[in-house]
Structure formats: C-alpha cells, structure tokens
Amino acid sequence: MIFDGKEEFVEALRRLVGEGVPPERIRVLTPFPLPEVDRILPRKRSNVRFFALIGAGTGTITGFALTILTTLSWPLIVGGKPIVSIPPFIIIAFALTILFGSLSTFLGFLLLSRLPSIRNIRSKEEYGNRFVILVEEGPTR
Amino acid sequence: MTDPEKYARADEDILKAMEKPGRAYLLGLGVTASLAVGGGLLWAYQIRNGLGVAGYTHPVNWAVYITNFVFWVGIAHSGTLISAVLYLFHARYRTSFNRPAEAMTVFALMVAGLFPLIHLGRSWVFYYLIPYPTERQLWVNFRSPLIWDVFAVGTYFTVSAVFFYVGMIPDLAIARRRREGIRKTIYAVLSLGWRGTGRQWRHYNMLYLFLASFATPLVASVHSVVSWDFAMSLLPGWHTTIFAPYFVAGAIFSGTAMVITLVVPMRKTFNLYRYITDDHFESIAKILLLTSLIVSYAYVIEFGLAWYSGNIFETELFRYRALGHYKVFFWIMVACNSIIPLTLFAMRLRRNIPYLLIVSLLVNVGMWLERFVIIVSSLSRDYDPYAWNALIYRPTYVEVGITLGAFGMFFMLYLLFVKTLPLLSISEIKEHL
Amino acid sequence: MKALLEKKGSLAVLLVIAAALLAFVAMSPLAGRGGSLLLALLFWGTVVEGCIAAAAAGTMVNARWVGSVKRELLSVRPLLLLLAFLLLLLIPFVDSYPWAGGPGLWLRKDFFIGRNLAFLLLAYVTAGRFAAAVEANGETKTVRAATYLFVFVTSQTLAAFDLVMSLEYPWYSTLFGGFFFIEALYAGFAVSAILCILVHGRPPRTDDPDARSSLSDISVLMFGFSLLWAGLFFAQYLTIWYGNIPEEVSFIAKRTSVSPFRELAVSVLFLLFFLPFPALLSTRAKSNPYVVTAVSLSILSGILVERYVFLAPAVRLNPGALAVDLICLLFLFVCVVYKESGGTPLDA
Numbered sequence: 001m002i003f004d005g006k007e008e009f010v011e012a013l014r015r016l017v018g019e020g021v022p023p024e025r026i027r028v029l030t031p032f033p034l035p036e037v038d039r040i041l042p043r044k045r046s047n048v049r050f051f052a053l054i055g056a057g058t059g060t061i062t063g064f065a066l067t068i069l070t071t072l073s074w075p076l077i078v079g080g081k082p083i084v085s086i087p088p089f090i091i092i093a094f095a096l097t098i099l100f101g102s103l104s105t106f107l108g109f110l111l112l113s114r115l116p117s118i119r120n121i122r123s124k125e126e127y128g129n130r131f132v133i134l135v136e137e138g139p140t141r
Numbered sequence: 142m143t144d145p146e147k148y149a150r151a152d153e154d155i156l157k158a159m160e161k162p163g164r165a166y167l168l169g170l171g172v173t174a175s176l177a178v179g180g181g182l183l184w185a186y187q188i189r190n191g192l193g194v195a196g197y198t199h200p201v202n203w204a205v206y207i208t209n210f211v212f213w214v215g216i217a218h219s220g221t222l223i224s225a226v227l228y229l230f231h232a233r234y235r236t237s238f239n240r241p242a243e244a245m246t247v248f249a250l251m252v253a254g255l256f257p258l259i260h261l262g263r264s265w266v267f268y269y270l271i272p273y274p275t276e277r278q279l280w281v282n283f284r285s286p287l288i289w290d291v292f293a294v295g296t297y298f299t300v301s302a303v304f305f306y307v308g309m310i311p312d313l314a315i316a317r318r319r320r321e322g323i324r325k326t327i328y329a330v331l332s333l334g335w336r337g338t339g340r341q342w343r344h345y346n347m348l349y350l351f352l353a354s355f356a357t358p359l360v361a362s363v364h365s366v367v368s369w370d371f372a373m374s375l376l377p378g379w380h381t382t383i384f385a386p387y388f389v390a391g392a393i394f395s396g397t398a399m400v401i402t403l404v405v406p407m408r409k410t411f412n413l414y415r416y417i418t419d420d421h422f423e424s425i426a427k428i429l430l431l432t433s434l435i436v437s438y439a440y441v442i443e444f445g446l447a448w449y450s451g452n453i454f455e456t457e458l459f460r461y462r463a464l465g466h467y468k469v470f471f472w473i474m475v476a477c478n479s480i481i482p483l484t485l486f487a488m489r490l491r492r493n494i495p496y497l498l499i500v501s502l503l504v505n506v507g508m509w510l511e512r513f514v515i516i517v518s519s520l521s522r523d524y525d526p527y528a529w530n531a532l533i534y535r536p537t538y539v540e541v542g543i544t545l546g547a548f549g550m551f552f553m554l555y556l557l558f559v560k561t562l563p564l565l566s567i568s569e570i571k572e573h574l
Numbered sequence: 575m576k577a578l579l580e581k582k583g584s585l586a587v588l589l590v591i592a593a594a595l596l597a598f599v600a601m602s603p604l605a606g607r608g609g610s611l612l613l614a615l616l617f618w619g620t621v622v623e624g625c626i627a628a629a630a631a632g633t634m635v636n637a638r639w640v641g642s643v644k645r646e647l648l649s650v651r652p653l654l655l656l657l658a659f660l661l662l663l664l665i666p667f668v669d670s671y672p673w674a675g676g677p678g679l680w681l682r683k684d685f686f687i688g689r690n691l692a693f694l695l696l697a698y699v700t701a702g703r704f705a706a707a708v709e710a711n712g713e714t715k716t717v718r719a720a721t722y723l724f725v726f727v728t729s730q731t732l733a734a735f736d737l738v739m740s741l742e743y744p745w746y747s748t749l750f751g752g753f754f755f756i757e758a759l760y761a762g763f764a765v766s767a768i769l770c771i772l773v774h775g776r777p778p779r780t781d782d783p784d785a786r787s788s789l790s791d792i793s794v795l796m797f798g799f800s801l802l803w804a805g806l807f808f809a810q811y812l813t814i815w816y817g818n819i820p821e822e823v824s825f826i827a828k829r830t831s832v833s834p835f836r837e838l839a840v841s842v843l844f845l846l847f848f849l850p851f852p853a854l855l856s857t858r859a860k861s862n863p864y865v866v867t868a869v870s871l872s873i874l875s876g877i878l879v880e881r882y883v884f885l886a887p888a889v890r891l892n893p894g895a896l897a898v899d900l901i902c903l904l905f906l907f908v909c910v911v912y913k914e915s916g917g918t919p920l921d922a
Contacts, residue, residue, distance in 0.1 A: 004145040031148065032311070032572040033342040041339065046347035052355075066272065070280035080818065081284045087812050088284045094362060095292040102300045102355045106307065109348040110333075113341040120334030126318045127337075129148035129571070229794075230635075358801055365809060373816045380817050383748035385809035438727070442748050449680060449735070450746050 055104025063093025180546010219396020220246025477507025628762030845876025
C-alpha cells in the first residue's frame, strides 16, 4: 500500500494492526522517522545501544592499557612525573572511550540495518516521499 | 499546500543548490583555491629554507601557526555544539544550521590539523607523534600535552566525520533519486542503499542519539586539551585553572560566529529563506551573546586574580598584555569579543541579519587575535627579563601568507561542499514541516 | 501545620526566631571562632541561590520541566535575607582571615563584608522581581531571569573567591568562582528533582519510549552536570597537579595527605560524580523516583562535604554549632517550600 500523506498512512497502519495482522509481518518505508510507527508497531528498543556500551568500555580499557603498559615497558621519568601518571592517562582513556564508542555504534548500526546493501544500491525501485506498507504473506491472528 | 507538495518542494529547493554553478560561485572558488595554493607554495618554501623564514625570535617560538591551530580547532567546535548539543536539548532551530555547521567542523579540523605540521621544523617526521610499536621499542610520551592533542583532535576529526556522514545518509538517498547518470551511481553508493524502512529508522535514531551523546563531552574535552597545551606550562598568563572552560566557551563563540558568516550568504545565494528564518538566526545570536559573556567573565577573572595574587610575574604579564607591545591587538580583541556583542541584547539587532553578519565577522577577527595575544604576549614576557625587549616578534609574509592560505582552503572546501552534498538536512526539515 | 504557616506574618516570625537562635549559637562560647557558621552560610547560599538560578535558567530557555517546580523553587527567596544576616554575624570572624593583619585595597574588612552583603541583598531583590514577573506571566520574565543570573554568578564568584579562597591567601585558582556557580546550579537541579517527586509523585508509566516527563528532563540535566562538574574538577586538579608549584599544590596536599580530609575528598568525587553518573546512565533510571532521589541527596551531601573539605583545614569548626546551624536552616527551607507548594503549577 502506498500513501502520499502521513495521516492516511498512519490511519491505514493502525487499521491493519487492528485487523489482527501480526506486527512482525508488516514492513514500512517512510521518508522520515515517524514516532507513530513505533507506537503502533511496538518493537524492543534498538540494540545499537549495546554496541555503544561495549565499544565505550573497550575504549576505556584500551586507553589505560596502552598508556600504562607502554610507559612501564620503558620506564623513563619525564618532567618529574611518576611513571604511571593517572591524571594524564585519563585524557587518553577518555578520548579512546569516545572514539571506540562512536565507531562501534556506527558499525552496529550498519550491521543491524543491513547496510550497505548492494541490492538496494543497484535497485531502481524508489518510493520517494511516499509512505509504504508492505505485508508479508502469512496467516492472520 | 498539501504535505506531499511541501515534501517535493523541500527536495527541489535544497537540491537546487547542487545544480550548475554560476559565475560568482566560480569566481569565489577561483579566489579561494588560489589562496590555498599560494599558502601551499609558501609552506613548500618554508620546508625548503627552514623555520627561519617565519618570524620566530627567541623566546617567542610559538606564534601565528599555533594561533591558527587553536583558532581552527575552535571554529570546529560550534559545529558539534549546534548539531549534537541542540539535538539533545530538542531545539528545533538546529535543523536549519546543523548540516553547514557539521561540514564546517570537518573542514576546520582538516585545516587545523595541518598547522602543527607546518609548525614542525621537519614536517615529514610528524608520524613520530603516533603511538605504534617500533623496533626501538620506544613509545610516545603520554604525559605530554602534545600527545593528548593527537588523541583529542584525531578522535574529534573521526567522530565528527562519522556524525556528518551519518546525518547525510537519508539525504544522499534523496539525491540518488533525483539525479541521473554517473552522479546517480555515486550518490547511490554513498547512500549505502538506504531505503527508510521502519527498522532502519529505529536503529538510525538510536545511532544518532548516541553519536550526539558521545560528541557532546568530546567537544568540551578537545578544546580543554588544546588549552592544556598552554596551562600545563609554568608561564604567567598560561598556567591558570580557568583555561579549559574559558577556551571551550571561546571556541563555541568563534565557531558560532563562523556559522553565521557562512550561512547568511548561503541563505541569500540559494534562496533558502523558507528553511532558515530570522527566528533561527535570533536563537543562534543568543548563543553568540552568551558565550561572549562567558569569555568576558574569563577576561575579568584573569586580570582580577593576577592583581589579587600580588604575584609580580603575573601582574607584570597582565600589565604588559594590556599596555605592552601588543596592546593594539589586545584592545581590538576586547572591543570585538566583549563590547560589540553586547549590542545583541537588543532584540532588534539580533534580528537584523546584515548587522549580525558584521558582528560575526568582527568576532572572528577578535577571537583570532585573542589566541595571538595569549600566545605571543605570554611568551615574550616570561621569567627572563633579558629577553623582554631585546627582540620583538613580528609575523613575516610567510606566516601571513600561510594564514590566508588556510582561510582560502577552508572556504574552498566549503564551496565545494555546497555544490556536491545536500546542504541542509532534508529529511529532518520534512519531519518538522 | 500548613494552616499555621499560611497565617500572615508567620513566616517572618519564624525567620526572626531562627535568626535569634543562630545569633545566639554564633555568640556563645561553644561556637569557637565561627567556622561552622561560615560553612552553613556557604552551603545554604549555594543551595538557595542555585534553586532560584535553576528556575531562572529554565525560564530563559523555555524548558518544559521548570513549570512543574517553579513556584517551589522561587519560594526559597526569604532565606536570602536570613543568609545576609548570617554574613553580618560573621564580622568578628573575618579577623581570623590570613590577610586581616595587613589589609589591601580588595581584601579589607569593610569592603569584604560590604560587597558580599550587597550581592546577597541584590540577589534577594532581583529574585523577587523575577518571581513577580513569573507570577504575572509577563513579557519581562526572561529579562528579569537574566538579571538575576548576572547577580547570581557574581555573588557565587565572590563567595568562592572571598569567603573560601582568601582563607588560603595567597593561594588562588582562577576557576574557583566558576566552579562554585556551576555547583550551585547542580544543587539547584538536585533540589528541583526532589521537589518534582514530592509535589507530583511518580511520573506516569508509559510504554512510549519517546515520552518525556519533567522528572526525566531534570535527570538529564543532573546527568549532564555530573559530567560538567567532573570536567571542571579535573581541569582544576590537572593544572595544579601538572604545574606542581609549591604554593599551588599546598592547597591540594593539605586536603589529600591527612586523614580524615583524604577520605572526605575522595568521597566528594564519589558523591558528585562516580555515583550520579552511572546511576543516571540508563533511560529507565532517569524517571525512577527512588534512584533520582538518592542521586539528588548524594549531590547535595557531596557539595556539603566539599565545602567542609575546603574550610576545615583552615578554620576551626564546632560540630555542635554546625549541626544546629544546618538543621535550623534545613527546617526553614522545608517550611518556606511547604508553604508555597501545592498551588497551581506555574507554566513556563
């Protein structure tokens, strides 16, 4: 089903779910994100957040490990600072937390949204500014 | 007008900017590109002849190049602020500025990243700064602020480039639909085959939220680290605790001014009045005013506490800053950063776009001079009175030329951006129509 | 209780009684040299000015959350008068500041008390004008909010530099003033969260992930400020640690090398950052009243402990007098807020 306007689309979607079509079988394509879609088709929250958490954690650990282990491997006092100087190392660990966290979130997004998709890059099919509902074959509830 | 027509018009209006360039555009591109090439040639000349061609006179061994580095990193800041922080605060007006601001961030960081290399005597060994295992088993010194810079600026560049790109994916899909031939293929590949399914949007929103939350503390940290290049030393005027927040506020201040400088002409050229309204400019002008006040607060505190402390070195440095060899720059800086922005308290002036453009240009000048004054005046008035008046640092034509080249490169990259990529966030604009 | 409070003039009577009690405690030999009074003044000054500043900042940016607690936040204004009175009680104590022997242009007794008093009173006046504009929902409310914020920033900066920093003269840190007013805002948000829970109860539970309640908005602010606080703390600490100049590190060394200050200094880090930050990390925790209350209390006690760590190595504090001062002010704080609460929420 293809709609030009947002309201008709939301209305049709609501009707479809009301008729008992299981939400897992409904796919929608929209030109911009609609909060209504999440309300009508409840899904669990995106797992991208776990990628963020794991990436950030890895970054922190890497930051401290890199700084502490490399200074210990060649212990040289510079500027009267202790070999393992935690305050400056916090800065490195912080930067790597953000770096790893962002990159892993981005990769998680690509993975979970099946991008890049060669098929869709080559596909000529475009819906433009229209709102689309696709229902897969299967029994209704 | 119905919604579908509005959507189509938004596509049309914004992608129209990407059509065949006019004569004025080509002229601008020519001028900026030749400035950039000129700067490059001067750098080559400097590499050939050594750093002596720059005006360094002991003890002033950090000068215009470091000023440029700090200035351009600062310019980058407001891009992330407008995109990420305003996103987290659900501020509507971010939509009109976020794409140009993010582009500005990426380009300003490209320019900024060059300056530490230009400033190096032997630019070709810059990779010594990167921690990698070598056969000498020697690692970089993580206790040095210069290494913190490598990590902070490197992370910032990567994250803001990702942020810029991610924000553009849905719009690249629109460009793919509306272009033909080879350009269609390029946009199709760049859009990664984005379709806008329910699932994609769900993950996309989560990704965007996380990138914004990561980028926000990152903004604050990057310019803090840049400020610590100075604050970690023991030089009067540099070694002070307020430097980190003061630099961050200054960075956002100058960056906001640069956004206004870029967006005002862009709105006029591409007739984007429907999407970037005077209300939006007024909100941005408020950010400009707020950060100007923070920067002025820091000026007052710096001078006040130098006097309070009774420390003779601090007192002398701040007397010198205001009344010494560089006093002209200092007073221009005060006028541009602290006094002229105060006029923005008047709502009529905030909404007067030509006036806002003039103020933002002056703020750019003032903030460049602020970094110059901080760097050069402190260095030329350190603990060794012998060096005080012996030789006065003056920038040479090489330094001035490379600075102009940097501006040329920045504006050239920006001009290329407006012709090749969607210059406003189309899908977000539709969301709020 | 409420009926009693609503009687005309009852609040004024209460304030006078409290003032008399505090004056008696300050004059009595038990109080030692007034360090306890200074701590009470600093802490409650931070909280009271912070509450009004949170309301003013929220008004300026048209934040949605602020409407639900604005009346309560603004009701703390009368306490500013009491705090101004406490400052007058401190006059004899000023003689124990290290610079009192050789006063200069800035650090001299009359000007010292005078400027701090002036800004406390100015804060009272501007807060009153702001509250009146809010009540009338007039156009001028953003202008008056901005005016109050100017006074607030100056007043907190002065409190930091004069009342605290000059105890360690000639030690100085340029960030100290900024640190204080950011902490005051942080405290203001913490109080807002508690008030929001007390006044409006738990936010309605929804399955809608995009629904935002006032409470979760305030939690987001507290979360952000915990990071901001950590950043400012780190900026200050790192500069002093790295510089390692004897006259600068002495301030930190005094507070981190002897027990109990060492333990207290570490606990400040936990109360203001290592607890609030992870606790508010998840979206669900941000609207959980128990988590948010715990975090808010942690923040407020963190600020109190931090003020103590700033003062204690330099002045003598009497625990009994301190307890009386703090409890008395807490009681008044609850009274003024309770009196105003329950009315119709003021819309932002």
